Amino acid sequence: MNFVSMSFTDLLLLMLGAVLTENFIFSKFYGCCPFLGVSDKPDKALGMGMAVTFVMTVSGAVTWAVYYLILVPLKLEYLKTVAFVLVISFLVQLLEMFLRKCVPALYGALGIYLPLITTNCAVLGACLVNIQKSYGFIPSVCYGFAAGAGFTLAIVIFAGVRAKMEFADPPRAFRGFPLTLIAAGLLAMIFSGFSGISF
Amino acid sequence: MSFTDILIPALLFSGLGVLFGAALAVASKLFEVKTDPRIEQIKEALPGANCGGCGKSGCAALAEAIVKGEAPCTACTVGGKETAERIGEIMGVEVDPPMRMRAQVMCSGTKELALRKYSYTGAHDCIAAVKMGGGDKLCPNGCIGLGTCVATCRFGAISVVKGVAVVDYRKCEGCGSCVRACPKHIIRLIPYDSAHWVGCMSVEKGATVRKMCQVGCISCRKCEKNCPSGAITVNNFVASIDYSKCTGCGLCVDNCPRKIIWSAKRQGGELVIVRIPEEATAASAEKEKIENE
Numbered sequence: 001m002n003f004v005s006m007s008f009t010d011l012l013l014l015m016l017g018a019v020l021t022e023n024f025i026f027s028k029f030y031g032c033c034p035f036l037g038v039s040d041k042p043d044k045a046l047g048m049g050m051a052v053t054f055v056m057t058v059s060g061a062v063t064w065a066v067y068y069l070i071l072v073p074l075k076l077e078y079l080k081t082v083a084f085v086l087v088i089s090f091l092v093q094l095l096e097m098f099l100r101k102c103v104p105a106l107y108g109a110l111g112i113y114l115p116l117i118t119t120n121c122a123v124l125g126a127c128l129v130n131i132q133k134s135y136g137f138i139p140s141v142c143y144g145f146a147a148g149a150g151f152t153l154a155i156v157i158f159a160g161v162r163a164k165m166e167f168a169d170p171p172r173a174f175r176g177f178p179l180t181l182i183a184a185g186l187l188a189m190i191f192s193g194f195s196g197i198s199f
Numbered sequence: 200m201s202f203t204d205i206l207i208p209a210l211l212f213s214g215l216g217v218l219f220g221a222a223l224a225v226a227s228k229l230f231e232v233k234t235d236p237r238i239e240q241i242k243e244a245l246p247g248a249n250c251g252g253c254g255k256s257g258c259a260a261l262a263e264a265i266v267k268g269e270a271p272c273t274a275c276t277v278g279g280k281e282t283a284e285r286i287g288e289i290m291g292v293e294v295d296p297p298m299r300m301r302a303q304v305m306c307s308g309t310k311e312l313a314l315r316k317y318s319y320t321g322a323h324d325c326i327a328a329v330k331m332g333g334g335d336k337l338c339p340n341g342c343i344g345l346g347t348c349v350a351t352c353r354f355g356a357i358s359v360v361k362g363v364a365v366v367d368y369r370k371c372e373g374c375g376s377c378v379r380a381c382p383k384h385i386i387r388l389i390p391y392d393s394a395h396w397v398g399c400m401s402v403e404k405g406a407t408v409r410k411m412c413q414v415g416c417i418s419c420r421k422c423e424k425n426c427p428s429g430a431i432t433v434n435n436f437v438a439s440i441d442y443s444k445c446t447g448c449g450l451c452v453d454n455c456p457r458k459i460i461w462s463a464k465r466q467g468g469e470l471v472i473v474r475i476p477e478e479a480t481a482a483s484a485e486k487e488k489i490e491n492e
Binding site for chain 2: 098168
């Protein structure tokens with residue numbers, strides 16, 4: 001159990017990597033469901049992205065604590081997935097109630113998206129990556145935040161693309177979902193440029 | 200593997216589950232936000248189509264606005280009389296039920312009858328077309344027929360027939376979202392059972408209209424002079440009907456030289472269009488042709 005575990009430069013690199021080269025949607029393919037489902041309008045996409053970032057950051061911290069303070073001492077590391085699902089869904093429910101009462105403005109912006117991401121794979125994935133790569137507490141929180149920011153970037157860009165596509169006049173067979181998927185594929189290829197391609 | 204290897208995780212997780220459950224229960228009491236129960240009741244009473252016809256983002260938003268007093272109990276045009284009465288009951292006030300309305304596209308200029316100034320090949324959307332010199336029709340107040348209203352309508356009541364949007368009265372709920380969506384502002388809400396309407400909103404002078412469209416109002420005022428109840432008037436070079444005065448006698452229809460006054464009537468309980476200007480125009484053209492020969 002290491003609290004910090006890496007230098008500041010490494011931390012920055014880790015965060016940049018999580019946003020661009022290892023973008024959750026385009027290189028890890030986590031969170032494709034909200035990516036396709038809530039990306040029809042840029043403002044909706046931004047709300048979803050912010051909610052995901054918020055939950056990822058908080059759950060990164062909490063699941064780190066749960067893992068190293070409860071699961072490791074009891075030698076129950078193999079149950080981390082189950083434990084994280086339980087903890088994250090509890091946490092999101094609690095946060096939703098808390099925001100509704102105490103920060104209505106934030107609740108207004110994130111409220112309707114919060115229940116959607118209680119069991120989102122991107123959130124769980126970020127927490128599991130933290131453990132897999134044995135990040136310390138601070139890097140875990142930063143990684144959660146950066147992964148969320150990468151998710152937000154991806155979904156907002158994609159919503160912009162989809163907003164433009166509204167006015168396109170494609171052949172009937174491509175209308176709607178097929179064209180959305182093609183656009184998502186093209187965007188993923190563009191993002192692969194950040195990490196480079198090797199054969 | 201010993202028995203405790205199973206017991207510890209089982210206990211831990213059931214413990215965590217109970218703990219989280221209890222914490223959520225406590226939190227729900229602690230962070231309870233008092234909402235007016237009437238909001239929920241009104242939401243139930245509303246149709247739930249989220250059409251946005253009232254100008255709010257959806258039925259839930261309207262319910263909130265009604266409780267806050269920002270919207271009248273009759274704000275939902277789709278629900279009509281019944282919904283307005285139920286909301287009135289919930290709010291404890293008397294309401295005047297609103298009249299049922301329908302949307303009417305005030306243009307008769309189909310592809311064959313209205314002339315075009317250029318061939319539009321851009322995005323399939325009226326708003327986009329309007330940005331190109333006001334659309335492809337010569338008439339500045341003609342239906343563009345690219346279906347922005349069709350896309351807006353939550354009830355699937357509008358379709359484009361021969362280049363002009365047509366409302367299906369069986370499906371129209373009179374919500375008015377198409378009225379707001381039309382970039383040409385040629386869709387109007389009129390009382391549902393209106394018998395006649397002028398299928399033109401061109402505000403050009405008669406001579407100009409003749410050059411643009413075969414079914415445009417030339418502001419000859421024949422309808423105005425012949426209307427016994429003074430319901431139809433020509434203002435700003437176009438005739439329009441005041442439905443609070445119209446008796447549905449149909450004299451304006453017979454007197455219109457351009458045959459652009461449409462008629463609808465109930466047949467077997469359903470409102471159907473009984474007179475289409477295009478057919479009337481075709482018939483009179485045929486007659487003229489025979490006379491000339």
